[in-house]
Amino acid sequence: MLFSSVSFLYYYLPILFMGYGFVPRKYKNLVLLLFSLFFYFFGEGVYIFILIFSSLVDYVHGLMIEKYRGTWQAKAALVSSVVINVGLLATFKYSDFFVENLNALFFRETPFALPGLALPLGISFYTFQTMSYTIDVYRGDVKAQRNFVNFAAYVTMFPQLVAGPIVRYSDVAAQMERGQNSSGNDRRAAWEQFGRGVERFIVGMGKKVIIANSLGELSKTLYDSGEPTVALYWIAMASFSMQIYFDFSGYSDMAIGLGRMIGFSFPENFNYPFVSQSIVEFWRRWHMTLSRWFRDYVYIPLGGGRCRLGKQIRNIVIVWFLTGFWHGASWNFILWGLYFAVLLVGEKLLWGRAVAKAPRVLRHMYTLFLLSFSFVIFDTVDLGLLWERLTGMMGLASIPFADEFTLYYLKSYGVLLLVSAVAATPLPVRLYGKIRTRLGGDMRSMEVVEADGAMKPQRQLRLLDVLEICAVAFMVVICTAYIVDSSFNPFLYFRF
């Protein structure tokens, strides 16, 4: 089920709010589990059994690790859990890729048939989440969950189930266990938390439905035109970059917002990555939960940056190879990961200091320039086509700089491209903060401190709040209009 769908918005959510909001606290996890299973079943049918199997396996392994802590059995249980999870991923996500490449290398004459297994939705996310759980239990960072309902509710929790953010068990353990969120509030849907969740959800839906889908249409139209120009390649690249950012960060916003609505605090996944001034910084701001996962469970265990230079480089290459491969069973994703490995090693050893000393505007340009190529690699599965696009962008192909078609689309989507460029920076949020501060409030409250120390609502602030509520209502209606009209709606990250 998509968040930006009629079935989710106008049927699933209202029923969930009624069901989840009014049950006693001790049954909330059970209700959440049932709703989450239905959410997954609605789109995936029988594939739900893989999800249940994964939950069951890691629940049992977690208990075993705790029971045999410090012994070889605990280690065996950990290895078994990792093997099963990686095995699930390898089977359902990578089997076609492996067979295809084996056939190409060794069995050209009598190739093996491709397994052709469908990719279960969210398998890359939930296997990573459950692996992090057993590893954390093994390390003693969290206690094993003894209640299967609570554990399964964590694994299957619908807001983050299919496209992240990758929520570790430690992020929500206390909330699952005690029925409280991380800030210590009661988990029942307190108005403020719920309202903030609504705000975040609507922002995410707008990003996805209005910006990402439209830019997706643009990049597809441009690439499909068959009349390439240099400018066309750059506009298509820019629109795809923005599409994937607004698509994925929009989904994360919706997930975080929904989490808040049902009383959970999920980790942030994006922090304005396009304002980065280096590639290292970019990866501190883009898909933060995935980077954190690889850092904690692969990079640091391999020795991280605290070993000799050769090993440091090896560690970076391994992590970025895996990051690329995680994104998809295709060579372009591996290339994409290795491209970042090269850039990160380069920044670490060669040009990082020079970049840091350069003027700020140059640092931004440097980062955006290198990112441009990364998005083209990410977007182009066919490596022959990738070469065509990259040389086209660089003006090395015999194509015109621009034509009537390119200019038409630049004009037609100019406003949207501009809006997306501004919305990808912290500018709108800062502007909003300034307006609130100027009116005498702060980002959180609509009350101001008067001279006598009393908190009183201010008329302008109240007006601003009313405007915000109207904006939320307007966005619900507009997004509904886009959903009703459009069939171009898939979340890009669903395929990972």
Next chain:
Amino acid sequence: MKYKLMSIVFCGLLLCGMGLNLATPDRDISYTERRQLAQAPRIDGEFLTTRGGGETIEEYLLDQFWNRDFFRILKVWFDQKVLRKSDTNGLYEAEGHLFQMEYPLDEDSVRSAAQKMLDIQKKFLSQDAKVAYAVIPDKAHYISEGTKRPSLDYEKMTAILSEELPEMDYLSLEEHLSLEDYYRTDLHWKQENLAQVTQAVWEQFDIRAQLNIQDMSAHAYQPFYGAYYGRTASSIKPDELIWLTDEEIDGLSVKDYDEVKESKDVVYAEEKLGGVDSYELFFGGNSPLITVDNPQCRGKRQLIVFRDSFGSSIAPLLAKEYSRVVLVDLRFMGYEFLDQFVDFDDADVLFLWGQQVYNNSAMLRQR
């Protein structure tokens, strides 16, 4: 207070939406979109265990969404007025008409169409057969330069065809048409405005006759929601669909070789008016092969038209000077064994396709 109100507004909207959707009865057809709407799927064991059941339900819920047309118009309004997009779903509005952006010109496709035409000529026609081809301009060809969007290059297309078909006569229709000869909300031309085109075809085959449309009876139906109307949500009013009759047209005898069609063997299938596609009035819609016999025609001439849907509305007019008109639609039948169904002896042959067909000639079937 702010967040409480926001939460109430949000939940209220979702609950209202759910209530309205549940209370609204399902519709079978969307006349504005000219299509059948998805109906509630049967939920059984197979449905539940099959992947993709959710998509089927979503499709149904989208199609049956309360006040769907209002939301579609709202989306177009937002796209055009707020985001300042020049087109919506590839469609744009200019000079009171809706246009589909068809671009770029696929030169290979045009050449391939020409090859198929040559193949047909070689296979079925004698050396002295009268053969001509015409390209019906896309109506975007007639928009003034200032408002023009990227479109198929008519001059380039006809230049390619004349290069590929040096031995075949070219019948130019460009000068016989204008924007007003097309429906505002549809890609097709209006039958009542085809007098000049009809005469140009007759003249091409050395028929000297005058077509007086004013002497014919005009019948009208409205609202006619054209093919473009439903794919955008514009403020343009639906068209009026006019069809012409007289004693001679009423006397035409039609044989439609489509075996599954419901409305067939008629020149005008009036029961199609108000259906999903009112343009199917002409011969009851698309068909691979139709013969139209005119018992009142004095001569014994036959015209074979390789045509697309544009051909449906002009055929009754062309038939006034032919004892038989054969309409062949290669989008629905291959030409390889065409001589088993069509007698090519002494026939005039006209290839009459719109620019879209030449530009997507893979749809013209050999087998």
